[in-house]
Amino acid sequence: MAIERTFSIIKPDATRRNLTGKINTIFEENGLRIIAQKRIWMSEQQAKTFYGVHAERPFFKDLVSFMTSGPVVVQVLEGENAVAKNRELMGATNPANAAEGTIRKLFAESIEANSAHGSDSLENAATEIAYFFAGLELLA
Ligand code: RTP
Numbered sequence: 001m002a003i004e005r006t007f008s009i010i011k012p013d014a015t016r017r018n019l020t021g022k023i024n025t026i027f028e029e030n031g032l033r034i035i036a037q038k039r040i041w042m043s044e045q046q047a048k049t050f051y052g053v054h055a056e057r058p059f060f061k062d063l064v065s066f067m068t069s070g071p072v073v074v075q076v077l078e079g080e081n082a083v084a085k086n087r088e089l090m091g092a093t094n095p096a097n098a099a100e101g102t103i104r105k106l107f108a109e110s111i112e113a114n115s116a117h118g119s120d121s122l123e124n125a126a127t128e129i130a131y132f133f134a135g136l137e138l139l140a
């Protein structure tokens with residue numbers, strides 16, 4: 001299996017409830033290493049660009065205001081099959097459909113305030129990492 005890097009966000013609903021450590025423990029206990037991490041408050045423009053693929057969706061405006069409603073923790077996770085592994089640990093978008101023990105089952109408040117983002121492909125992971133982290137912030 002390949003060692004991959006993926007991009008993750010601990011969303012405002014989770015930082016507000018001080019859940020960063022609990023979520024990070026799930027990553028670490030399941031073979032994902034946090035190789036870069038910082039707390040930021042996204043601007044409206046950053047949130048719109050980041051979720052640009054959803055610009056035409058009915059939930060886009062609400063999603064941008066949610067993502068800018070408080071600080072987030074952006075992070076790079078590394079490990080075997082990191083992209084798929086992280087999506088598995090997060091669980092389904094809607095917590096009502098998320099499997100037992102997943103981050104969203106444990107912590108999400110709603111389909112929108114669902115505690116975590118994870119890249120959905122290796123290609124998007126590279127783009128998203130480069131959007132939030134400078135090369136100097138990542139070890140080779
Ligand atoms: P993410 O991109 O944040 O990792 O989540 P995802 O792939 O599981 O879900 P996606 O379809 O990409 O949706 C992005 C985020 O938009 C919010 N959302 N709200 N109100 C709604 O019906 C709705 N649907 C999606 C969620 O915050 C979702 O994670």
Ligand code: MG
Binds near residue numbers: 120
């Ligand atoms: Mg998505």
